[in-house]
Amino acid sequence: MASGQEQQIAENGTPNVAPLDERKLDPAVALAALDETAPREPHRLFALKHGDCFAVADSYGDIRGIGDGFFRDDTRVLSEFRLTLGGRSTSLLGASLSQDNVLFTANLTNLPIKSAGGRDIPQGGVHIERVRLIWQDRLFERITLSNYSQEHSTVLLSLRFAADFRDMFEVRGSTRAQRGTVRAAEVGENSVALRYDGLDKLERSSVLSFSQAPDRLLENRADFYIAVTKRSRRTLYVEVGAEVADTPGVERFRGATARARFAMRAKRRHGATVHSSGRVFNDWIQRARADVALLTTELPTGPYPYAGIPWFSTAFGRDGVISALQMLWLNPGLARGVLAFLAQHQAAETSPFSDAQPGKIMHETRKGEMAALAELPFGRYYGGVDTTPLYIHLAAAYAGRTGDMDFIDGLWDSLTAAAGWMEEASRATGFVTYQRAAASGLANQGWKDSVDSIFHADGRMPPGPIALVEVQGYVFAAYRGLAALARRRGEDARAQHWQERAETMRQLVEDRFWLDDLGTYALAIDGEGQPCEVRTSNAGHLLYVGLPTEERARLVAEQLLSASFQSGWGIRTLADDAIFFNPMSYHNGSIWPHDTAICTAGLARYGVREQVVRLMSGTFEAAVHFNMRLPELFCGFTRAPGEAPIAYPVACLPQAWSAGAAFMFMQACLGIEIDGWKGEITVTRPKMPIGIDTLVIRHLDVGDVSVDLNFQRIGDRVAAFLGDRSEGLVPLMVRS
Structure with a gap:
């Protein structure tokens, strides 16, 4: 049996809506999107970073403003960023970071919801994938809806957002006698600019830009009615930066991803x-x-x-x-x-x-x-x-x-x-x-x-x-x-x-x-x-x-x-x-x-x-x-x-x-020591980690020479020797 809150959402949702181009959206209806009683396990947090920007969000990809957020130069420029589908929170399937720490991915599905036409969509009918990265002071997100149900559906996807422009120390619990001025939001056709004038005379801003114009765009919410035919998918791109973006889309997302991954590979x-x-x-x-x-x-x-x-x-x-x-x-x-x-x-x-x-x-x-x-x-x-x-x-x-x-x-x-x-x-x-x-x-x-x-x-x-x-x-x-x-x-x-x-x-x-x-x-x-x-x-x-x-x-x-x-x-x-x-x-x-x-x-x-x-x-x-x-x-x-x-x-x-x-x-x-003065490696009584029989350290620089240093378990001993791919000769002394 549905809870009282779930029943209210079902009854006050959008079961009988006009065609998409004629629809008059009711803000109160869309705000029913946040079902606070929805389960949110596990409560793991995931972090992305580039330069002096970082983002922390939960497994759903949501930012809730409780220590998490999108931060730039020690200021929280996005304190809320939450996705709902059909007026409800989503169900978590899984979340992960890519091995290189560049991409965060959340896999979600819908709870039981109503389509825009009033038809019941059972749980698990729509898959939602959120993929996110940070590149050059900008957060990029790709949201993909895939319809696995047997019906064509138009669903309400809502993004609720806010920027409190809190200093990191405020987020950590410090209180201030006075703060700067939060300006009224500047709502455009497919972007919203949130700005703050600090007491230090600096303007701090957070501009959310969307790949398509929302059906309704308010100062704290974007609503999209997305028509997804059965066995098809639709994608929405969002960017958050200090200024309005060129229209977000697949090329910008792919380009940022490629550059971020190349930069990370270079560091590694x-x-x-x-x-x-x-x-x-x-x-x-x-x-x-x-x-x-x-x-x-x-x-x-x-x-x-x-x-x-x-x-x-x-x-x-x-x-x-x-x-x-x-x-x-x-x-x-x-x-x-x-x-x-x-x-x-x-x-x-x-x-x-x-x-x-x-x-x-x-x-x-x-x-x-x-x-x-x-x-x-x-x-x-x-x-x-x-x-x-x-x-x-x-x-x-x-x-x-x-x-x-x-x-x-x-x-x-x-x-x-x-x-x-x-x-x-x-x-x-x-x-x-x-x-x-x-x-x-x-x-x-x-x-x-x-x-x-x-x-x-x-x-x-x-x-x-x-x-x-x-x-x-x-x-x-x-x-x-x-x-x-x-x-x-x-x-x-x-x-x-x-x-x-x-x-x-x-x-x-x-x-x-x-x-x-x-x-x-x-x-x-x-x-x-x-x-x-x-x-x-x-x-x-x-x-x-x-x-x-x-x-x-x-x-x-x-x-x-x-x-x-x-x-x-x-x-x-x-x-x-x-x-x-x-x-x-x-x-x-x-x-x-x-x-x-x-x-x-x-x-x-x-x-x-x-x-x-x-x-x-x-x-x-x-x-x-x-x-x-x-x-x-x-x-x-x-x-x-x-x-x-x-x-x-x-x-x-x-x-x-x-x-x-x-x-x-x-x-x-x-037991490795590298002597840069003599250009030699000393290995003293080497031991291998438990369960490891061979280990190689590749491209170890000793002076101008790069070597591969190999370790191999032989009975109860560990042997150390230079690999064949070494680019020169380096003295290796092994002490037992």
């Missing part, structure tokens, strides 16, 4: 590729590579991986550096682009509002109205305590991977300025610390930057300034890397100074952070010199940079691999006996794939090889449950037989450093 061709004997494993690797390419934006300084969609689709310092480190062995060009951009935006003056100090490296940049008006500090914000040492570490790692000293020479003034900031930041305590300079800034400024992520064992919040354990490890690595670069430049005095700073930091961390009773390092030291005696994954980052002694690294490894941390899907950010442990929290017990990968790389550095394989396997199996795409984070519940990992409800997807984690895991498993 950068660097080496990986192929294995495992089909499902290959799917994960290909999706991860496609996600990195999707999030990578070509800036004037080179490629830069934006952090994640929807909340962080912009250049972040820390995220960009870590993503570049994950991909460095395969694609060093990404690191070069990140370094060039961050050097260009390095702070040159002190600003409490933006937490800027001379030499400091940027944390985040935004282009929205609120940032332009300084309603918040994130237009160009420097409140990340770890970005500066990570920037130096990436520069040294890039030089070691490529031998590109010319590029490093061009960065040298920036690198020495960054080192100067580190020295100044550690002058008072010996550690690089943080304490926000203005109330508008971030309270916590490491990668765990939520307000409750740094705490004492009894739950007290530590007073600042705060020294995070992993940050001191990054500083150690930065000084050590700078010392090596200075020696190559013939600056021996500077090299000696930075080497001494590195060793001093190593000793300070060992003396002040180590907790004998817990067998690990403290999370942080507060402004009163008291350690936060909490077991966290942060200590694993010290293994990644090689700071601990062998004995202490072994103890940290035992902690990370214990049941307190190891969920079966990855390493939790916080031990399960901590006072604030919550597997559903953002930072206090959840699993972040990039964090697990960094810890895994640290374990590999200290020779814990078998566990590295198991950690990669657990992460891969989690990815399978997430349709091959690792989210920003997921819940830290212990794995149970037959159960899937539990999603964190508002995680970014895709996220650059989650996608890049796959390649950091792979490098850790295979």
Whole structure:
């Protein structure tokens, strides 16, 4: 039996309509299109991106204005875009992204509806396909109706739309005392222009254009009566951009698709590729590579991986550096682009509002109205305590991977300025610390930057300034890397100074952070010199940079691999006996794939090889449950037989450093190191991912030579050798 609302729609629909050219459409009738009671499972979201535009929609292809939308330059320019057929929502058959992340496709069918002539159309009579892409600041959509019923039908297809022009931070929950002016919609024959005059004196617009004139076009809805004969199809094209389009149609749609796919192929061709004997494993690797390419934006300084969609689709310092480190062995060009951009935006003056100090490296940049008006500090914000040492570490790692000293020479003034900031930041305590300079800034400024992520064992919040354990490890690595670069430049005095700073930091961390009773390092030291005696994954980052002694690294490894941390899907950010442990929290017990990968790389550095394989396997199996795409984070519940990992409800997807984690895991498993100075490859105690017997890395650049590096399981051993298609000779050393 139909619900009361369904009965009303059936009775007040359009059963007795005039011929199409004589019809007078009733807006109230068409607005009955939104049947809010229609089932909307599953609630998956799908993202598309190009440049500084991205779109997030549900499985139906609908935008509902609840965190989703079409965004341009940190402004939501389409907050609603919903399709109905015959006055009702549709039924979902399936939705997917193309393997290259260019096209989103939703396959839908009708619920029981009335045709325009009043005839009953049973569920499943009409197939609706929505195909969407973004190209050059414009959203393109193709909507195809195919009639599989035995009757000719004219059906009402309605598109409801709106643009609230909310700043990204408003979408995330910020409130504003005042907003700009939304203009009255400009309704044309086959287009509607929605415009907003911002308080920053910029006009923002969203123009919807249709391939055919709607039968009725209002400021928030387009109605089309589409005649579909049996066994035939009809297609409607829609475009959304800053200005009215030339008439949308098949040629424009195909042209945009071809150009978008060509551009994506070009990005995916950068660097080496990986192929294995495992089909499902290959799917994960290909999706991860496609996600990195999707999030990578070509800036004037080179490629830069934006952090994640929807909340962080912009250049972040820390995220960009870590993503570049994950991909460095395969694609060093990404690191070069990140370094060039961050050097260009390095702070040159002190600003409490933006937490800027001379030499400091940027944390985040935004282009929205609120940032332009300084309603918040994130237009160009420097409140990340770890970005500066990570920037130096990436520069040294890039030089070691490529031998590109010319590029490093061009960065040298920036690198020495960054080192100067580190020295100044550690002058008072010996550690690089943080304490926000203005109330508008971030309270916590490491990668765990939520307000409750740094705490004492009894739950007290530590007073600042705060020294995070992993940050001191990054500083150690930065000084050590700078010392090596200075020696190559013939600056021996500077090299000696930075080497001494590195060793001093190593000793300070060992003396002040180590907790004998817990067998690990403290999370942080507060402004009163008291350690936060909490077991966290942060200590694993010290293994990644090689700071601990062998004995202490072994103890940290035992902690990370214990049941307190190891969920079966990855390493939790916080031990399960901590006072604030919550597997559903953002930072206090959840699993972040990039964090697990960094810890895994640290374990590999200290020779814990078998566990590295198991950690990669657990992460891969989690990815399978997430349709091959690792989210920003997921819940830290212990794995149970037959159960899937539990999603964190508002995680970014895709996220650059989650996608890049796959390649950091792979490098850790295979034991690959590439020496750009010597032009050689070293493979140390290689292990294969579980279930994989052969694996090849194609077109791996070592200096001017491109080689194929093969791995093959032989009994309980793994052999590594160069392939026949290699374009030159490169020394390969395999250590067992």
